[in-house]
Amino acid sequence: MKKYMIYAKTNTDYAAGMITKPQNRFDPANKLASQFNSSKPIEFLFTNGDHFNFITIFTCKDDESVSAMTQVMLASGQWESVNWSRAYEAEEMKAIFEHAKKGMHSYVTTMQAAETS
Numbered sequence: 001m002k003k004y005m006i007y008a009k010t011n012t013d014y015a016a017g018m019i020t021k022p023q024n025r026f027d028p029a030n031k032l033a034s035q036f037n038s039s040k041p042i043e044f045l046f047t048n049g050d051h052f053n054f055i056t057i058f059t060c061k062d063d064e065s066v067s068a069m070t071q072v073m074l075a076s077g078q079w080e081s082v083n084w085s086r087a088y089e090a091e092e093m094k095a096i097f098e099h100a101k102k103g104m105h106s107y108v109t110t111m112q113a114a115e116t117s
Contacts, residue, residue, distance in 0.1 A: 001039065001059035003087040004066050006073075007052040014078040029056065036069040037061035057087060 030040050043057040060066050063086075070082045088096065 001061055003042075003057065003059050003089070004084055005055060005057045005087045006066075006070060006082065006084045007055045008073065008082040009052045009080040010054060011078060011080040017078070032069060032072060033058060033060075036065040038065065038069065052081070052083070 026041070026044050029044060033039070033041065038060040039058050041056045041058045043055070045055050047053050047055060060069075066084050070084050073079050073082045
């Protein structure tokens, strides 16, 4: 399974619900994740950032499942924004750069193209 992260920003409805009835949202999030071929969250954190105040790291079968899961989050009306991306371990990223290195010799930058014309 591939590793992913969701980073999101809650809205005022979320805050109002949590103030009315403080709760640990890990179990509902875990239940949602299990419906989309995802693991239990590896990390499930709330932050004090301006652009996002929630981040979770988890594994999932495919991009489509992650995209569907984030659409459910948005549809709930509790989030101002929800974003996701693949997360790579150091060895995975090394392999990506090794793959890129093989094709680099044939790539012509815009500056190189301008110099030859």
